[in-house]
Amino acid sequence: MADNVVDVAVVGASGYAARELFRILARHRRARVTVATSRQGDANRVEDLHPSLRGRIALACEPFDADAVARRAAFAFLGLPHTASLEVVPALRRRGVKVIDLSADYRLKDPQVYADWYGHPHTDPEGLLEAVYGLPELYRGEVAGASLIANPGCYTSTSILALAPLVAADLIERDTVVIDAKSGVSGAGRVPKPSTLYSECNENFSAYSVGRHRHTPEIDQVLTAVGRNRDAAPVEVVFTPHLAPMDRGIFATIYARPKHAVGEHEILDLFRSFYRESPFVRVVDGLPTTKDSAFTNFFDVTARLVRGRIVILACLDNLVKGAAGVAVQNFNLMIGADEAEGLH
Numbered sequence: 426m427a428d429n430v431v432d433v434a435v436v437g438a439s440g441y442a443a444r445e446l447f448r449i450l451a452r453h454r455r456a457r458v459t460v461a462t463s464r465q466g467d468a469n470r471v472e473d474l475h476p477s478l479r480g481r482i483a484l485a486c487e488p489f490d491a492d493a494v495a496r497r498a499a500f501a502f503l504g505l506p507h508t509a510s511l512e513v514v515p516a517l518r519r520r521g522v523k524v525i526d527l528s529a530d531y532r533l534k535d536p537q538v539y540a541d542w543y544g545h546p547h548t549d550p551e552g553l554l555e556a557v558y559g560l561p562e563l564y565r566g567e568v569a570g571a572s573l574i575a576n577p578g579c580y581t582s583t584s585i586l587a588l589a590p591l592v593a594a595d596l597i598e599r600d601t602v603v604i605d606a607k608s609g610v611s612g613a614g615r616v617p618k619p620s621t622l623y624s625e626c627n628e629n630f631s632a633y634s635v636g637r638h639r640h641t642p643e644i645d646q647v648l649t650a651v652g653r654n655r656d657a658a659p660v661e662v663v664f665t666p667h668l669a670p671m672d673r674g675i676f677a678t679i680y681a682r683p684k685h686a687v688g689e690h691e692i693l694d695l696f697r698s699f700y701r702e703s704p705f706v707r708v709v710d711g712l713p714t715t716k717d718s719a720f721t722n723f724f725d726v727t728a729r730l731v732r733g734r735i736v737i738l739a740c741l742d743n744l745v746k747g748a749a750g751v752a753v754q755n756f757n758l759m760i761g762a763d764e765a766e767g768l769h
């Protein structure tokens with residue numbers, strides 16, 4: 426029914442996350458993309474920016490104008506870099522538009538932590554207070570009632586979903602968590618930079634931002650909140666990201682010491698029980714691979730016990746479950762649609 430369809434805008438139309446949003450929204454029965462904004466002047470149709478969308482979405486891009494967006498859309502998905510969202514979010518919210526922000530600008534609850542890690546003061550404390558962290562597997566109820574969603578980072582979704590059942594059950598020593606994570610090159614976005622040139626990353630494998638990657642405080646913040654009912658001690662992870670020579674996907678191998686003896690089956694049962702109402706979490710018996718979840722909204726996870734330590738192996742597609750897919754999952758909850766609409 427036409428009155429069930431919600432008009433939405435995509436801001437930052439030329440980016441990778443935006444491309445995935447268009448791809449998913451084109452088959453969504455409750456959403457219609459009515460506005461696409463972009464700074465690109467010379468290629469001003471969505472299918473010119475993303476030729477893979479030819480025949481699937483017919484829409485001209487336009488420069489960002491908050492009034493124009495508010496006139497023609499009830500929701501806006503922002504596929505902008507951090508700090509750019511800080512300008513756009515308040516302008517849209519003042520005009521009554523609900524926002525799902527894919528950047529990091531509203532994820533860290535303490536503005537000082539944001540300033541420390543992003544090197545920029547937070548200029549929208551009011552928005553920050555109201556933002557809900559958009560990880561439906563943990564915050565389904567809050568997401569449904571939110572007007573501003575801070576969509577999680579891709580490494581963070583992988584790490585948090587892989588650790589939340591263990592932290593919630595108070596099963597692991599909180600200062601023993603080591604996250605060794607690898608990302609495909611699309612995780613760095615479409616805006617070119619030297620490290621993502623073909624000749625730099627093809628047939629190459631490298632670590633980067635060791636000890637200072639910006640997803641670290643986000644992982645700590647959410648996992649500490651998840652475990653707060655059992656133990657006030659903060660979760661402080663050692664997180665090391667790597668760039669893998671593949672287009673897409675995140676693979677995380679995570680190590681932690683259990684607080685007491687536990688069996689492998691017990692851990693897998695704990696995961697299955699924790700995620701029993703989460704349609705996009707697959708707790709697998711075998712070892713997941715990035716190709717198994719590529720182009721899907723699934724998060725695949727398993728666990729092993731090795732020399733008394735818990736080893737979690739987890740995968741997702743950074744552009745889908747790690748960005749646009751979870752954004753649409755959040756949107757579905759906000760409009761009261763089936764959580765999986767458009768995502769299978």
Ligand SMILES: NC(=O)c1ccc[n+]([C@@H]2O[C@H](COP(=O)([O-])OP(=O)(O)OC[C@H]3O[C@@H](n4cnc5c(N)ncnc54)[C@H](OP(=O)(O)O)[C@@H]3O)[C@@H](O)[C@H]2O)c1
Nearest residue numbers: 437438439440441442463464504528612614615616743748
């Ligand atoms: N890539 C991932 O796997 C992933 C996963 C999770 C979260 N995210 C987050 O999602 C956001 C978008 O990521 P992405 O990978 O799509 O990035 P991207 O491919 O680099 O696209 C970002 C888009 O934002 C617009 N833009 C760039 N600089 C801008 C500025 N200074 N002011 C206003 N607009 C600007 C551009 O679109 P126009 O030129 O069309 O305006 C650009 O194409 C980022 O905050 C990123 O951290 C990305």
